[in-house]
Amino acid sequence: MRSLPVLLVIGYVWPEPNSSAAGNRMMQLLLLFKRVNYHIVFASAAQKSGFESDLTALGIEEKTIQLNHSSFDDFIAILQPQVVLFDRYFMEEQFAWRISKICPNALKILDTEDLHFLRYARHQAWKENREIEISDLQSDYAKREIASILRCDCTLIISKYEMDLLQNTFKIDPKLLFYFPLLMHASITDIPSFENRKDFVFIGNFWHEPNWQALRYLKDSIWPILAKIVPHASLQIYGAYASQKVMQLHNPKQRFLVKGRAGDASQIMRQARVCLAPLQFGAGLKGKLLEAMQNGTPSVTTWIGAEGIANEKDWPGFIANTPEMIAQAAAQLYNEVETWQESQKKGFDCLNSEFKAALFETTFIAHLNELRQHLTRYRQANFMGAILQYHTMASTEYMSRWIELKTKHE
Numbered sequence: 245m246r247s248l249p250v251l252l253v254i255g256y257v258w259p260e261p262n263s264s265a266a267g268n269r270m271m272q273l274l275l276l277f278k279r280v281n282y283h284i285v286f287a288s289a290a291q292k293s294g295f296e297s298d299l300t301a302l303g304i305e306e307k308t309i310q311l312n313h314s315s316f317d318d319f320i321a322i323l324q325p326q327v328v329l330f331d332r333y334f335m336e337e338q339f340a341w342r343i344s345k346i347c348p349n350a351l352k353i354l355d356t357e358d359l360h361f362l363r364y365a366r367h368q369a370w371k372e373n374r375e376i377e378i379s380d381l382q383s384d385y386a387k388r389e390i391a392s393i394l395r396c397d398c399t400l401i402i403s404k405y406e407m408d409l410l411q412n413t414f415k416i417d418p419k420l421l422f423y424f425p426l427l428m429h430a431s432i433t434d435i436p437s438f439e440n441r442k443d444f445v446f447i448g449n450f451w452h453e454p455n456w457q458a459l460r461y462l463k464d465s466i467w468p469i470l471a472k473i474v475p476h477a478s479l480q481i482y483g484a485y486a487s488q489k490v491m492q493l494h495n496p497k498q499r500f501l502v503k504g505r506a507g508d509a510s511q512i513m514r515q516a517r518v519c520l521a522p523l524q525f526g527a528g529l530k531g532k533l534l535e536a537m538q539n540g541t542p543s544v545t546t547w548i549g550a551e552g553i554a555n556e557k558d559w560p561g562f563i564a565n566t567p568e569m570i571a572q573a574a575a576q577l578y579n580e581v582e583t584w585q586e587s588q589k590k591g592f593d594c595l596n597s598e599f600k601a602a603l604f605e606t607t608f609i610a611h612l613n614e615l616r617q618h619l620t621r622y623r624q625a626n627f628m629g630a631i632l633q634y635h636t637m638a639s640t641e642y643m644s645r646w647i648e649l650k651t652k653h654e
Contacts, residue, residue: 265531358528
């Protein structure tokens with residue numbers, strides 16, 4: 245018999261901390277629960293890529309599960325987790341009704357990573373070259389994601405902007421939300437100086453559409469201007485899952501160098517003088533920009549990239565939103581040592597005041613303990629969530645069972 249409380253994490257993918265901020269975020273959560281003495285089981289229906297963390301080496305059990313299959317019911321009936329964490333809302337949609345049916349007293353946590361419906365709405369508006377409208381936000385994606393938030397006991401939100409959006413635009417009860425950003429610390433030792441760095445860098449997982457579009461924006465609109473202003477610098481592009489269309493942008497004559505997956509992203513960031521992240525749409529927090537701050541690398545980004553991190557006055561570099569302004573700001577950072585050093589300090593200050601683990605971890609665990617102790621009372625206060633769960637179990641359950649039966653007979 246286990247003496248430790250059991251945490252079941254249902255992952256959308258197996259965590260790859262060196263490939264994406266989402267993977268790093270998941271590892272932060274797992275290690276936190278490990279430190280406070282949870283027995284952790286990480287389960288996923290995804291295929292392994294070969295780049296995922298070895299969770300078993302950390303004392304975390306791994307379990308491969310199937311979608312729309314009653315074997316999951318048998319698995320959790322034996323496991324009996326006290327806490328279940330869903331990695332993004334589509335995992336909650338797939339598995340939460342089974343958890344509620346078999347382990348009704350398990351505390352359900354949703355980790356959003358970012359608000360997918362917000363990213364989708366901004367992408368649609370960007371494709372149509374217009375401002376985002378309230379109708380974009382009230383999409384079917386929003387209905388699904390917000391329903392998932394309401395069904396869970398606690399939802400982790402990584403961006404203050406998204407906290408405000410949920411509470412003020414969608415009127416979500418603040419008691420259902422917990423602000424828990426990406427956690428970073430300033431690595432101020434052994435940081436290369438301005439003189440010992442060179443080139444610009446862009447890092448991003450290319451499975452993520454905003455990163456691919458930002459790279460195209462760099463190639464087509466920004467680098468032709470910036471390359472002329474800073475004629476001796478190159479732009480180095482790194483990112484996991486670079487497809488053929490990404491690699492085809494490699495052009496040594498133009499000093500536009502596509503390198504593919506980064507072996508050590510922190511080391512690459514430390515060697516660069518300026519990080520570029522001209523994101524045109526997206527949501528959540530941009531891990532690449534926090535990582536730049538952590539390694540003392542000033543950056544130039546758009547208001548989308550800076551959202552939830554810092555305002556224009558406190559940004560460790562510049563926020564700019566046109567190709568010409570981005571190029572001029574990047575050149576200024578690259579060439580002016582005092583501006584660069586001042587920006588680097590702003591980055592360290594930002595991490596220490598807004599993203600240190602000590603600011604969030606203890607409060608989060610105390611909140612979960614409170615929820616576990618008084619779960620019935622909290623759920624009674626969330627009657628809308630109970631209604632949504634009732635109808636979800638009446639629809640999703642039967643759809644899932646139909647898919648399972650159909651698969652068996654094919």
